[in-house]
Amino acid sequence: MTVDRAVLAFAGVMVLISVLLTTFISxxxxxxxxxxxxxxxxxxxxxxxxxxMVFRKLGLKDDGTAKA
Structure with missing residues (x-):
């Protein structure tokens, strides 16, 4: 998995968690x-x-298209 894909997956999971928290908690x-x-x-x-930055420190590799 590349850093870009990990960031997209992480953002999607965080949005889903926030929607669940909004719906069921507050x-x-x-x-x-x-x-x-x-x-x-x-x-x-x-x-x-x-x-x-965190995913890079964890060892995930960039796909080579963009550096941030």
Missing amino acids: PLFIWFTVFIALNMFQSAFTGLCPAA
Whole structure:
């Protein structure tokens, strides 16, 4: 698995978790979903993704198309 695919999978899982928390625990967990979306949005423009940095440190490899 590459870093890019791991980041996409991680973001998807986090969104699903936040939707479940919003539905079953508290509507205020919608802010968790907003945080995830804002992080993805800023990453698209800056190339800075904390999750990608963690996955690289864990040993996942880049696919060679983009370096952040």
